[in-house]
Amino acid sequence: MAVTETRIVTNRLREFTEDSWTIDRYLATGGYDMLRQALTMQPVQIQDEQVKASGLRGRGGAGFGTGQKWSFLPKGIYPRYLAVNGDEGEPSTFKDHMLIERDPHQIIEGVVISAFAIEAHIAFIYVRGEFALGIERLEQAVADAYAKGFIGKNILGSGFDLEVVVHRGAGAYIAGDETGLLSSLEGERAMPRIKPPFPAVQGLYAKPTVVNNVETMSTVPHILRMGGEEYAKLGVGRSTGTRIFSVSGHVARPGNYEVELGITFRQLIDELAGGVRGGKQMKFFIPGGASAPWLMPEHLDAPLDMDYVGSELKTMLGSGAIMVFDEDTNPALIAWRLLKFFAHESCGKCTPCREGSMWLEKVLFRISHGLGRPQDLDMMLSFGSTIVPGLNAPFSQTTICAMGPSTMSAVVSLDRFFREEILEMCNAGAARPTIPVTSA
Amino acid sequence: MTDVNDVPKVERPPGVPMSQWPSAYEYVLPTGAPGTVTLTIDGREVKAQTGDLLIKVAQDHGTYIPRFCYHERMKPVGMCRMCLVEVEGMRGMQISCATVVADGMVVHTQSDAARQAQDGVLELLLINHPLDCPVCDRGGECPLQDTTLAFGPGESRFVEEKRHWEKPIPISELVLLDRERCIQCGRCTRFADEIAGDALIAFGSRGAHTEVITFPGDPFTSYFSGNTVQICPVGALTATPYRFRARPWDLSAVETSCTTCSVHCRGALESSSNRLVRLLGVDSEPVNHGWLCDKGRFGYEVVHSEDRVRHPMVRKNGELVECSWPEALDVAAEGLKRALELNGPKSVALLGGARGTNEDAYVWARFAKGVVGTDNVDAQLGDGIPAEVALGLPEATIADLDRAAAIVVVGLDLKEEVPVLYLRVKRAAEELGVPLIELAPRDQGLTRYASTSIRSLPGEQGETARRLADALGGARGTDAGADAAAALLEGRAGDIVVVLGRGDLAESAASTVRAATELARLPQARFIVALRRGNVRGAMDLGLAPGFLPGRVTLDAGREWFGHAWGSVPATVGLDAEGILRAAEQGRIHALMLLGTDPHDDCPDHALAEGALNAAGFTIAIDAFVTDSTKRADVFLPVTMWGEKAGSVTNLEGRVQRVGQKVSPDGTAMPDWRIAAELALRLGVDFDLEQPEEVQDEIARVAPAYTGIDSTLLRRARDGAVAPVADHRDELVLGPVSIPLTDARWEPIRPGLDAVELEDAKTANDEADALRADRLTSVAQSAGAPPAPALHRFTGGVTDTAPPARDAYALRLVTGRTLYDGGITVAASDSLSELVADPVLLISPQDRDRIGVEDGAEVRVTSARGSLTLAVRADAAIGTGTAYLPFNLPGSGVSDLVDLSTAVTDLRVESLS
Numbered sequence A: 001m002a003v004t005e006t007r008i009v010t011n012r013l014r015e016f017t018e019d020s021w022t023i024d025r026y027l028a029t030g031g032y033d034m035l036r037q038a039l040t041m042q043p044v045q046i047q048d049e050q051v052k053a054s055g056l057r058g059r060g061g062a063g064f065g066t067g068q069k070w071s072f073l074p075k076g077i078y079p080r081y082l083a084v085n086g087d088e089g090e091p092s093t094f095k096d097h098m099l100i101e102r103d104p105h106q107i108i109e110g111v112v113i114s115a116f117a118i119e120a121h122i123a124f125i126y127v128r129g130e131f132a133l134g135i136e137r138l139e140q141a142v143a144d145a146y147a148k149g150f151i152g153k154n155i156l157g158s159g160f161d162l163e164v165v166v167h168r169g170a171g172a173y174i175a176g177d178e179t180g181l182l183s184s185l186e187g188e189r190a191m192p193r194i195k196p197p198f199p200a201v202q203g204l205y206a207k208p209t210v211v212n213n214v215e216t217m218s219t220v221p222h223i224l225r226m227g228g229e230e231y232a233k234l235g236v237g238r239s240t241g242t243r244i245f246s247v248s249g250h251v252a253r254p255g256n257y258e259v260e261l262g263i264t265f266r267q268l269i270d271e272l273a274g275g276v277r278g279g280k281q282m283k284f285f286i287p288g289g290a291s292a293p294w295l296m297p298e299h300l301d302a303p304l305d306m307d308y309v310g311s312e313l314k315t316m317l318g319s320g321a322i323m324v325f326d327e328d329t330n331p332a333l334i335a336w337r338l339l340k341f342f343a344h345e346s347c348g349k350c351t352p353c354r355e356g357s358m359w360l361e362k363v364l365f366r367i368s369h370g371l372g373r374p375q376d377l378d379m380m381l382s383f384g385s386t387i388v389p390g391l392n393a394p395f396s397q398t399t400i401c402a403m404g405p406s407t408m409s410a411v412v413s414l415d416r417f418f419r420e421e422i423l424e425m426c427n428a429g430a431a432r433p434t435i436p437v438t439s440a
Numbered sequence B: 001m002t003d004v005n006d007v008p009k010v011e012r013p014p015g016v017p018m019s020q021w022p023s024a025y026e027y028v029l030p031t032g033a034p035g036t037v038t039l040t041i042d043g044r045e046v047k048a049q050t051g052d053l054l055i056k057v058a059q060d061h062g063t064y065i066p067r068f069c070y071h072e073r074m075k076p077v078g079m080c081r082m083c084l085v086e087v088e089g090m091r092g093m094q095i096s097c098a099t100v101v102a103d104g105m106v107v108h109t110q111s112d113a114a115r116q117a118q119d120g121v122l123e124l125l126l127i128n129h130p131l132d133c134p135v136c137d138r139g140g141e142c143p144l145q146d147t148t149l150a151f152g153p154g155e156s157r158f159v160e161e162k163r164h165w166e167k168p169i170p171i172s173e174l175v176l177l178d179r180e181r182c183i184q185c186g187r188c189t190r191f192a193d194e195i196a197g198d199a200l201i202a203f204g205s206r207g208a209h210t211e212v213i214t215f216p217g218d219p220f221t222s223y224f225s226g227n228t229v230q231i232c233p234v235g236a237l238t239a240t241p242y243r244f245r246a247r248p249w250d251l252s253a254v255e256t257s258c259t260t261c262s263v264h265c266r267g268a269l270e271s272s273s274n275r276l277v278r279l280l281g282v283d284s285e286p287v288n289h290g291w292l293c294d295k296g297r298f299g300y301e302v303v304h305s306e307d308r309v310r311h312p313m314v315r316k317n318g319e320l321v322e323c324s325w326p327e328a329l330d331v332a333a334e335g336l337k338r339a340l341e342l343n344g345p346k347s348v349a350l351l352g353g354a355r356g357t358n359e360d361a362y363v364w365a366r367f368a369k370g371v372v373g374t375d376n377v378d379a380q381l382g383d384g385i386p387a388e389v390a391l392g393l394p395e396a397t398i399a400d401l402d403r404a405a406a407i408v409v410v411g412l413d414l415k416e417e418v419p420v421l422y423l424r425v426k427r428a429a430e431e432l433g434v435p436l437i438e439l440a441p442r443d444q445g446l447t448r449y450a451s452t453s454i455r456s457l458p459g460e461q462g463e464t465a466r467r468l469a470d471a472l473g474g475a476r477g478t479d480a481g482a483d484a485a486a487a488l489l490e491g492r493a494g495d496i497v498v499v500l501g502r503g504d505l506a507e508s509a510a511s512t513v514r515a516a517t518e519l520a521r522l523p524q525a526r527f528i529v530a531l532r533r534g535n536v537r538g539a540m541d542l543g544l545a546p547g548f549l550p551g552r553v554t555l556d557a558g559r560e561w562f563g564h565a566w567g568s569v570p571a572t573v574g575l576d577a578e579g580i581l582r583a584a585e586q587g588r589i590h591a592l593m594l595l596g597t598d599p600h601d602d603c604p605d606h607a608l609a610e611g612a613l614n615a616a617g618f619t620i621a622i623d624a625f626v627t628d629s630t631k632r633a634d635v636f637l638p639v640t641m642w643g644e645k646a647g648s649v650t651n652l653e654g655r656v657q658r659v660g661q662k663v664s665p666d667g668t669a670m671p672d673w674r675i676a677a678e679l680a681l682r683l684g685v686d687f688d689l690e691q692p693e694e695v696q697d698e699i700a701r702v703a704p705a706y707t708g709i710d711s712t713l714l715r716r717a718r719d720g721a722v723a724p725v726a727d728h729r730d731e732l733v734l735g736p737v738s739i740p741l742t743d744a745r746w747e748p749i750r751p752g753l754d755a756v757e758l759e760d761a762k763t764a765n766d767e768a769d770a771l772r773a774d775r776l777t778s779v780a781q782s783a784g785a786p787p788a789p790a791l792h793r794f795t796g797g798v799t800d801t802a803p804p805a806r807d808a809y810a811l812r813l814v815t816g817r818t819l820y821d822g823g824i825t826v827a828a829s830d831s832l833s834e835l836v837a838d839p840v841l842l843i844s845p846q847d848r849d850r851i852g853v854e855d856g857a858e859v860r861v862t863s864a865r866g867s868l869t870l871a872v873r874a875d876a877a878i879g880t881g882t883a884y885l886p887f888n889l890p891g892s893g894v895s896d897l898v899d900l901s902t903a904v905t906d907l908r909v910e911s912l913s
């Protein structure tokens, strides 16, 4: 049976492509009804009976239980803040971009409900600076929501106050990490901070803070609409509901697809995204953004299940971005290109990430340009285990944030699936006498 | 962690308006309840306090975990990842610099995984490091070298090209940055931000290209920049004064105290080939936490100035010409004798003494008061606080600031005058949450950390202090500012520590005295008298003040005791500096001794000083430099300077610490005290003092406040001793008894970057008690001694006169000290003299507009005393109706405007365009 999308979060923007981002369209399609309903409930009810019961897990990458994260806020300490992560920097991920541009009110409604649930009176929406149109629409939406009384003082007569601030990022991948984002919001350089203290305990301005992804926020109103338990019936196992997958690379129909969790990679890639373009074979694919270890065609029948992908396939669904590569691809070149990104975007704080990513990039440049040495792959694995001790999935790390281990995903994948091919390239390269300067 | 199931029905907190978003915030690592925990480190069971960091606990118990970014005096940042260890039950590796110890924790710092991580991190750190150790200042004392040797790989596998940067770039006049050597530990940037409050350096760029940067057009002009050079774990930051001057293995060091200002930060003074080349901060908990200011750090250059006087001189045919010591001393003694014979002891005066050691001060006081018989002696120059007040207020220590109920700063700009005390007050206010109440005529260094700032016009300080004291004492409702300050103390127990100084030298000292009198009414008030000049406190303590004898006793109270000890003391109380200068101006001073002092530059009233110096009779200069004052001397007796002599000094909290000798002087200069002893001999009294230790022992025997602070105690006391030691014995930390008496040095210290700790130092109350009892009995038992006199107490009662009304066109002058001033330390140091700013008259923007001048324009400034032409600039830090001009800045000429006999100085400022 052919699989179809399950459009919950993307329904409005797919239905009303002309004006899905306007307040009129939003109100005309039931917008802010869930906010009205939420304001009649107790915050703890929303946390427990709705969000926690729905099994919602963060859509930003780490997949942490949203209700559980909220419950970590220490009791009795105010103010608390809600920070919404719209930095979307993970290469090949483009779902939040779409949600911000095309359904900003849905985010805002989720934000107000969530802020109410966690008793925050100020929420920040941190948006990637490059999203010019998105920011324009989001700011308009916030202004409209203020004007209609969905944000501001005494929202809809409930006595609940909330200020929403749209913050434009200044273009660093690491500002997407939750503590990097908080530093950036405070006006500092976006550098992740050591944990503990965790943001839930000491986040923004050292106050308890929840950081949630844009898609996570966009899902919240729907959980209320469907009821937490009903929402939890969608999906598979602990991966409940739907997720938006950004499929890119050598496929016939790249794009965002919202599907119920539990369908297979093959269904998503072949049926929805049209399979590898030009009738070619797939060589490998990356299942969860640039940070995720790679998978091979033989893994296509695995389900889109965060736990299964982690424990059985030693990788992750991450930010929900799937990159597909056809048979003509040189995997070393892909690895080099990914490392060029990481080497450029490492915030420079942790030695293993800062220096390791640069070293990996330089070695991969040589290998991918026919200048590798036979010992290079093993050498990378060896110094790379300073970044990821043991190199076993799930990756452990010696760095502050998860970017450190991300730098090793490609190298570990080369070793796992393309060792022979790489060694062959390196042996050929060994004939060359000198080692040239790399490009970075 | 909160369990979601027991979240109670919550009260909705009131809405938080944006205006109340927190602006000051601080991240703290979670700590458990206070108490002791037991953990296992590499198989050894150790006990620690809850909340302690693993890296520190391990170190205290003998396990050194390698580190680069961690610094004991700063918050952990977790950047370098060098300190990774394994903790059982915790996933992955943990950084020990940010891991708080917990009961039952089992830690492995040497397991295979830990060693692999150490090895790996070092290999990574070195891939981009230039390894130009042979030409690096740090080579030989470099934590990166040492750590690599101890924990790192033998060889690198990196064959690619390293990162390149332009080598080195200046980030300020004093500091150079070599970005190739930088290992991005963030110690420098954190120091600048967290400790100094001058966030002028930060990280720029990303990845392996992450670099320390300054902001465009904004160099790293922090007064504390040298500390970053010291704590940089590689040679990325170098200081221009030291760069390429020495190799670490050629250096030898002595522990000492910096006497550039009266804080007396602890330091390690290093030399190579008999030249001082470096002063490093040493961590002393009660004093400086390891920090130095740049003036103190680089001021040693003055010692080797070309302009030093190397041999004695006498005036012949109107010129000062070199001569032998016996000749110079004979001439000096003859001059004194003549004055005494013709006009008696009252015609003799001694000014100065604040730049020397306690031994210098004591022997000179004994000479002046016990031999010459004059009480016309003053270490200050009308620019300080009278000894009755300074020596008699209930005292607080620097460390008391940390636990005060509140800190009240009266007058002075701590950042400019006593910079490392500024750091301590800033820390207390910012980090420890001690309310800081500032009472000053303008916005200054501490203003941004003050909980409340009370502005007072010159002349009104006493009145303002009265209202504050009333409010703090419970009588509220008359002054809103004072009430707000008093409200800060609600619920806080403990002392109110008042830091008292002279913020405005154009305002008479009576104003400060009145402020002290008012605040001293509060039973919980204790004072730190912050007079800036090097050892001014030691000088006053040891008798270089009119009406006082050594050990904080008045002339009257100590007459019998010192009569017994010395033979005789002056009959009546003598003149203070202002009185001496006036008497000299009127021709009543027939012999004047200038003991390392320069009234011409340092007296706020230039006309008075000039008149006095010209009219004074026989003048003896005991100095290291020919200055505008000492150039008039009849005899010039050259002295050794700091670094060239051993001894002790007393800082502004009354802590007596040692200064060390590191080099011997060029030429034949002598320690000041020895010159006094030589003169005494020529006047017929043999002091029988040969070594500074003997002077210390005599001080401990005869100066009541210094009872027990003898050479043995000074040698053993890790942090010196606060006088009187009987009141502060809890603070004594004594080193091993076994140090031989003949060992003139303190325990050898290893020059390095971190705190230097004495391994076997321990607090020994009982030992201190025994010591004290010992000394007291030995004093009491000395044959025929009268009962020891009581220490002086200030009982207040001094009043100031209300300042005259200011007419609407006049601006009231405020003149305070700046760090880089016209003093000899700055002028004679090549590196520091570059940093002196041009004098500019600062006025409020309102007054500028009223006068109708542009910033930078020249104006004529006229007081009742004189007139000057200066550039003017508006500054919002200056209150309307006042004008600020730095004191003793070359070219500022401010002392031409001031008359010491008036309460305030009013100025007329006219546009010249």
Ligand SMILES: Cc1cc2nc3c(=O)[nH]c(=O)nc-3n(C[C@H](O)[C@H](O)[C@H](O)COP(=O)(O)O)c2cc1C
Pocket (backbone or CB within 6 Å): A057, A058, A059, A060, A061, A062, A063, A064, A066, A085, A086, A087, A088, A089, A090, A173, A174, A175, A176, A177, A178, A179, A211, A212, A213, A214, A216, A217, A401, A402, A403
């Ligand atoms: C290097 C790095 C980059 C990240 N970038 C993003 C991002 O762009 N957007 C995002 O939502 N989460 C990003 N994350 C994940 C966040 O740290 C955080 O887990 C997430 O925002 C939490 O929201 P969620 O629980 O709703 O997923 C990133 C994490 C890392 C380590």
Ligand code: SF4
Pocket (backbone or CB within 6 Å): A174, A191, A192, A345, A346, A347, A348, A349, A350, A351, A353, A354, A399, A400, A401, A402, A403, A404, A405
């Ligand atoms: S792991 Fe990399 S990106 Fe993350 S904090 Fe450390 S240096 Fe920065």
Ligand code: SF4
Pocket (backbone or CB within 6 Å): B181, B182, B183, B184, B185, B186, B187, B188, B189, B212, B228, B231, B232, B233, B234, B236, B237
């Ligand atoms: S310059 Fe020195 S102190 Fe500053 S970050 Fe670099 S290595 Fe650390």
Ligand code: FES
Pocket (backbone or CB within 6 Å): B066, B067, B068, B069, B070, B077, B078, B079, B080, B081, B082, B083, B084, B095, B096, B097, B098
């Ligand atoms: S010392 Fe712990 S991370 Fe640097």
